[in-house]
Amino acid sequence: xxxxxxxxxxxxxxxxxxxxxxxxxxxxxxxxxxxxxxxxxxxxxxxxxxxxxxxxxxxxxxxxxxxxxxxxxxxxxxxxxxxxxxxxxxxxxxxxxxxxxxxxxxxxxxxxxxxxxxxxxxxxxxxxxxxxxxxxxxxxxxxxxxxxxxxxxxxxxxxxxxxxxxxxxxxxxxxxxxxxxxxxxxxxxxxxxxxxxxxxxxxxxxxxxxxxxxxxxxxxxx
Numbered sequence: 724x725x726x727x728x729x730x731x732x733x734x735x736x737x738x739x740x741x742x743x744x745x746x747x748x749x750x751x752x753x754x755x756x757x758x759x760x761x762x763x764x765x766x767x768x769x770x771x772x773x774x775x776x777x778x779x780x781x782x783x784x785x786x787x788x789x790x791x792x793x794x795x796x797x798x799x800x801x802x803x804x805x806x807x808x809x810x811x812x813x814x815x816x817x818x819x820x821x822x823x824x825x826x827x828x829x830x831x832x833x834x835x836x837x838x839x840x841x842x843x844x845x846x847x848x849x850x851x852x853x854x855x856x857x858x859x860x861x862x863x864x865x866x867x868x869x870x871x872x873x874x875x876x877x878x879x880x881x882x883x884x885x886x887x888x889x890x891x892x893x894x895x896x897x898x899x900x901x902x903x904x905x906x907x908x909x910x911x912x913x914x915x916x917x918x919x920x921x922x923x924x925x926x927x928x929x930x931x932x933x934x935x936x937x938x939x940x941x942x943x944x945x
Contacts, residue, residue, distance in 0.1 A: 756799045757839075760790040765809045765827055765846050772814035779853040779889050782930040786811070786846045788827055794836040806833050811846060823848045851889035858899050859883050860938055863925075864916060865904040868944070872909055875943040881935065886920055888931030897923045899933060901940055913941040 765786040773779055790807065792799060808831035816825055827844035860879050868874070884899055903916040915937050920928045
């Protein structure tokens with residue numbers, strides 16, 4: 724056997740022995756291991772407490788923390804992020820508009836596992852002042868008529884709605900409009916359409932609530 728083949732066989736034997744040793748240590752000895760579990764989700768509780776303080780969550784926020792865990796290798800290497808229940812109680816703190824650093828409570832986690840950084844688990848929650856505003860509904864319905872038919876009058880019910888949300892989002896809203904179309908109109912009709920809040924360019928403003936999702940548009944023709 725030439726030296727090259729001997730070298731390859733030696734390397735393969737070393738790899739197999741190393742793997743066998745790792746399996747033995749992991750499964751027989753089952754020694755303690757440490758691991759950082761990244762991006763574990765945190766649930767917010769009692770969001771209603773924010774509105775009582777005239778505050779609101781800014782949209783598109785992700786609440787996650789990294790956990791440093793320790794325990795027997797079998798348990799550590801089989802753990803998933805879903806095994807942990809982490810929560811923040813928004814009613815338990817005096818919060819303000821802007822960035823709030825809030826402690827995270829570990830409610831449940833796998834038996835035999837130790838979380839080493841429970842003392843400094845926090846999340847950043849960005850809040851803004853909650854604003855409400857009454858605004859009239861406008862019609863942006865695309866209408867077409869059959870030959871010889873024309874509109875006499877139209878009416879929207881309700882005529883006004885209340886929008887609420889972060890103050891910076893409310894400031895963007897130019898109007899609330901009926902969204903949809905009515906084609907080949909030949910007689911008087913009444914139909915319900917969805918509402919949406921739009922800015923000065925006619926683009927939809929997300930992140931706000933409208934007191935009602937729909938309104939009725941009625942038209943008389945001749």
